[in-house]
Amino acid sequence: MIFTDYLFFPFVLLALLFYFILPLRARWIGLLVFSLVFFCTWGLDYCLVVLLITFIAWLAGIVIDSRNHTRTKRKNGEASETKSSLEAGESESRRKKQNRIILLVSAVVIILVLVYVRTQQNLIAAGFFEPVVRTVSGWNAAIRGWLGTIPYLGELVSGGKGWNTALFQWIFGFKNATDKTAVVQSVVYTWIVPVGISYYVLSLIGYLADIYWKKQCAERNYFKLLLFVLYFPKILEGPISKHRIVGPRLVEGHRFDYTRVCFGLQRVVWGFFKKLVIADHLSFLVNEVFGNYQAHVGSEFLLAAVLGTVQLYCDFSGCMDIALGVSECFGIQLEENFRQPFASCSVAEFWRRWHITLGVWFKDYVFMPLVISPRLMRISGFLRERIGKRAGKNFMTVIPLAVVWLLTGLWHGTGKNYLLWGIYWGALISLSTVFDPEIRKLTKWLKIDTDSEGFRFFRKSRTFCLFVIGRFITIPGSLAVSWYTAQSVFTDFTPLRLVDGSIFTLGIDWPRFIVTLLAAALVGFVGSKREKGVHIREWIAARPLLIRWAIYYAIIFAVLIFGAYGPGYDASSFVYMRY
Amino acid sequence: MKIRKLLRVPVFVILLVLFLILSGRLLRPVWYDWNNYHTTHDFYLEPDNRIEAVFLGSSVVVNGISPMQLYEEYGLCAYNLATEQQPVSASWVWLQEVYRLHQDTLKTVVIDASMLTHEPESSAFFLKAIDRMRNSTAKQEALHEYAKDENDWISLLFPLFHYHDRWKELEPTDWKQDESINSTRGYNLVTERWIDCETAEDPALPQYGYDPDCDATELAVSSLEYFDRIVSFCHEHQLQLVLSKAPTANWSSSAHKAIQELAGKHQIQFFDFNFTPYIDQLDFRFLLDLTDGHHMNCYGAKKYTHWWGEWLSGNSECENKKGKSGYEYLETQLTAYRKQSMAAVELADCRDVTEYIRYAKSIENSAVLMAVCDEGTDALTEEQKKKMEEDGLGKLARLNYRDSYVAYIQDGEVVFEMDQRDADSAENADASLSVDFLLPRKQRVNMQSCGTGHGDAFSSITVDGVEYCLNQRGINIVVYDYLNGAVVNSTCFDTCVSPYREADYETRYAHALKNGTPADAMDEKLRELYLYNRRYDNWKQVYQWRTESSSMSFFSWLEPWISSKGYTVFISVMDEASDSLTEDNRDGMLGLGLAALSGIEYRDSYIGIINDGSVSYEELDHGYEPIEWSGVDCLVKSGGMDSGNVSSVMICGNEYSISMRGLNCVVYDKELKEVVDTVAFDTFAAPIDMEYKMRDDFI
C-alpha cells in the first residue's frame, strides 16, 4: 500500500480509531499491529526480512549496552583498588572498547549482508542464477564459476553498465551473455523491491551507534524497537528518525486532541495536493522530455529540468507532509525533512533544509566521527605545520565531506550518474568552504551589501540553478543522456519552441499545465509565508468558519478533481521510494 | 463548547460527501451519440416483465434493428440493447440485466457476431457500454473482473474518481441532461446513404459467396469465454439464443466459418446476412442501404428488421402483443416514434424545399434553422415563392441573386428572417450575416451566411458549438428538436440550379433502366450505382457457376458471357488441350462459332477471342513457335507442348491466365474495365466438364 492508494485514507482513519480506543499504555501496540499490516501489504517475505534485521539490531543493541555498563561497573570497582592497577584498568577498558567497536561493526555488516543476500534470493527465485542455485552447498563449483567469469568482467564494465552491477554479475558468475540485459533489469528491480530498506537500515545503524556512544540506552523490548522500524507513516520514504528522539514518542500513549488531529489532517491534504496536483502531472512532462530526448531541444530540456526540480520537491515534501500529518494525528511528532529549501542562500545551507534527516544522519554518523578520528587529526596537524593553518583546516573539512558525499550519492542511486552527482555536490560544498575567505574579499571589493534583498535573491537563485544542474545529472538514466541534454541547452537552445505552443504537447495539455503552475505558485507562496514565520494552519484556524471551510473544501476538491490519479494515469511511483 | 466542536465534524463530512456525489454526477459523461444515452435511459423506463426479444451486439445492430417497427408490423415487444463497440463481456452483463427485469417474459436473445471476431479498439468501450447500467450484482461482478487491481476497482465504483479528469471537457450537455424518451427502443435512425459518402471509393462488394475451403479465423479468446457464459445462461433459463451477422463490408468467409463452427458447437442457429441465401432474402444493396459501409441506414434497417420480425413470429415463442393488456404503452410509443423518428425519413424524402419547410415546421418542438450559402434562390419557381410567402418567408421569396440569408422558425412560427439588407446595416467587415440567439431550452445557436455576391461563399449553423450545417451551395436547413437536444435532419437544397431535389435513388435508377439510358449519360451517382450493381451481378454469376451449376463444364461456364453483350472472352491453349475432347464437345464448339477450336489437334496452340457474344478471332497453329495476339492494352499468347508450352493473357500489364495445361479462359467486362473470371479446363487429362481450376484473386 502506498499513500496514494484509495485504501490508505480509510486505513489511517481505522488506525486512528483503534489508537484512541485502546488504553493509553497499550496504544503503541495498536500502532505496531497496523504498521505490520501496512508493511505486509507489500509481501510477507519482506516482513520476515525486516523482522530479522530488527532482531539482529535489537540483540546487538542490548549486547553493546550491557558492555557499556560492565565497563563502567568494572571501572568503579577498580577505582577502589591500588593505583597501580589504574593503568591495567585503562588497557582493559581500551580492549573492551575495541571489542565494542568490533561488535558494532559486525552488527552493521550483518545487516548489510543480509540485505544483499536477500536481494539475491529474488534473483535466484527468478531462475537467473542456475549455477549459484545448484552450488549453494558446493563452494568449489562456485569458485570455479567465478574464475571462469573473470574475462567477462572487463567486458561488463566497459559495456557501460554501472560498476556495481558489473561487480554483482561477476560475483555471481553467470556465463550466458544474453542474460545480461535481463539480469541487469532484474538487478535494478530487486534492488528497489525491499521496501523502505534504505531508510530503516540507516535508522537502525544510527540507533546502534548512539548506544555505542552512550547517547542512549538500548531498547529492551523487541516489539517497541520493531514499532520504531515499521511505523507506517515513515516506513516508505523516511524521515530517517533517531530512536532516542522518536522512540519514546512512539511508545507513550497520546491523548486525543481535536486541534492536533485537525491540523494533522490538513497537513495530509496539503501533502496530497502537492503530490497529486503538481508532482505527478509534472512527472509526465519530465519523463516525456528526458525519456524521449532525441525528439527534444535544449530549451525543452531546461524547462523540464526546472520543472523536474519543482516536481521532486513537491513529490518528496508532499510525501513528508502526508507522513508527518498522519503522525501528527496520532500525536507523534516526526522530524521535519524540508524547511523551505529554495530559500537557501548557500549550498551548505541548502542541504540543511533539503532532506534534513539524511543530512543530519550523515553529519552525526559519518562526518563527525571522521573529523575527530585521530588519524585525520594527525595528518591535518602535519599539514598545518608543514604548509599552513588553512591547509590543515581545509583538509579536515574536505576529506570527510568527500566521503560523506560519495556515500550520499551512492545512497541515492546505484549508478555512475549518482556517483557523479554526489561528487558534484561534494565539490560545490568543498569549494565554497575552502574558498570562503576569497569570496568574502571579493564581495567586499565589489562593495556588495551582503544583507541586501537583491544580493540575497541572487544567492537564492544561484542555489536553485545549481540544484537544477544537479537534476540534469540524475533525471536521465545514464550519463550519456545527461551529457547530451546538458550540451543541447547550449548548442541547440531553440527558444521559440517554448512559445509556439509545443510545450503543451510534452505530456500535459494546456489546461493541466496552467493548473499545475498555479498550484506550484500557491505552494511557493505558502512556503515564503512559512519562511517569514507565519503558521498557515493557525492563520486559517483564526478565520471565520465559512472561510475556513471554503478553504478546506477548495483544497480537497482541487486534489480530487485536478489530481493525477485514477484510470488513465500510470501509477507513478514515488520518486524517493526506490531507496 | 466541546460538543459544538465535535458536531462540526459530521456536518463537514456530510457536506463533503454531498459535494462529492454532485461533482461525480456532473463529471460523468453523457454520450448521446450512437443512441448510447437513450438506449440505457429508456430501458429503465420500460415496465417490468414485458420484453420478449432482445438484440445484443455492436453499433451495427444499433443501426439495424428497430423494435418499434417489429411492434408495428408484427406486434412483437423487443428491445435493442446493442451499444457502440459493445464487447461480448458487456453483452453478457446486459443479458443478465434484461433477464433480471424481464425474466417472466424474455424468450429470445439475438446476438450479433461482429464482436466475437476481435477485441474492441479500447477496453474503455466496455465501461461505456455498462456505465449507465443500474447497480446490480451482475454489474458489480463485471466491474470487479474488469478492474486490474483494487485501486482500479475503487475508482470504477465512484464516478468522481473515474471521471475527475473531465473537468477540462465539460460540455453544456453535462449540466443539463435529457429526461425525455426518444421512443426508438434502442434504435439509432440515420438517413444518409453510403453512395453519398465522399469517401466511398471502390466500395466493397457483398461477400455473397461462401468459400468453404478457407481457414477459419481465430476468435478472440476473451470474447469466447463470455460467449460460453451467455450460452450456458440461455440454456439454464431456457432462452432461445440466435447468432446473427448483419450485412457489412468487412466480413469474410474465414470469419463466417469460425462463427459457424462456434454455432455448431453450441447447437445454435447462425444467420449470416453477408452471404446467399440470406442476403438475397433481404434484397440488400450495400450502396443504398448502408450509411458508411458498415452500419445500416433507415432503409437497410427496414429490410433487416422486417426479416427478423417475420422470423421471430414464426420461429420463436414471441407473441403478437397488439391489444394485449399491459402492452398499451407500446401504442403510445409507436405514435411518438412515428412523429419523432420517422420525421427524419420523411424529411429526407422531400423533393421540394417548400414541402420540406412545411413538414419541418409541423414537427413538434422543432427549430428550423436556415442559412443560404453561395446562391440559394435562382431556380425557385413562382409557385414555390408563393408558398414561401404564405409561410411567412417573404424575404426568402424575394431574395436577390447571390445574397446572404438566415431564418429561424420555431414551432411553426417564423421568429425572424435576415437578408442582405440586414447584413449591410450590421456593418460587418465582410458583409456576411451572423446572428446568435438561444433556443427555448437555452441551447446557443449561431448562424452565418454569406452569398457569393458579397464575399466568400459560406454558411454555418452551430448549436452549442457543434456544426450541423452541410455548407453546400443553396439553402442549408437544419431541423433541430430542441426538447431532446437532437438534430432531426440536416440537408441542403441546391436551389441555385434546380427547384427540386432529385428523386431518391431507387426511383431514378429504375427510371433510367427502363429508359435504357446508357451509363455514360447517367449522372455521377447513378452511374456509380449502376456500375456497382454490374460488378455485383458479375460476381453473383461467377459464384453461382462455381457452386450451383449442375455441370461445371466449359459450355456452362461460357454461357453467361456470350449471351449478354459487353464481355470479351479470351481463350488460350497451353501444352495440350485436345485429347479428351469428345465429338459432342467439338460439335458444341462449332455451334458456338468456335470453328478452329472444334478442330484442335494434339499439342496445337490456339487463341480464341469472343467479343459481345460472337467469335471475333481465332488462330490455330501446329508450328514450333508460340502464337500471339495483341490488342489495345492486351496481349494473348499460346503455345502447345512443342511450341513453347506457354499461355498468357495480359490485360493492362497484369497476367490473368491460370497457365494450366488445357484451355485457359479469361472473361473481361468492357464496361467495368475489369476481369470478371479466369478458369482453366484440362482437356488433355479429363473430360471438359471434370477438371478445372479457378483463380480466386483475380479481381
Place this chain on the structure above:
Amino acid sequence: MKEKVLALLKDEFPEIDFESSCALVDDGILDSLSITGIIAVLSMEFGIIIPYEEIVEDNFNSVDALADMVERLRG
C-alpha cells in the same frame, strides 16, 4: 582559559562573532563545517582528544562552554 580560547577562535575564524550569543549552534551561527574547524584547532592547540560524546550543542553553544570542555578534557 576563556580568553585564550576566544583569541584562538577569532584568529581561526575572523568572520564569526563568537560573543554575539550563548546559543551559537542553535542560532545557526556555527554550522557543522565550522565546528570541525573548531575541533581541529582546539585539539591541535591544547593537545586534547575530543571524544565523540562531547560533540553536543551544549559544549559549542558559547565560548564559555568551549572553554569548560577544554578544561575538562585536559584533565
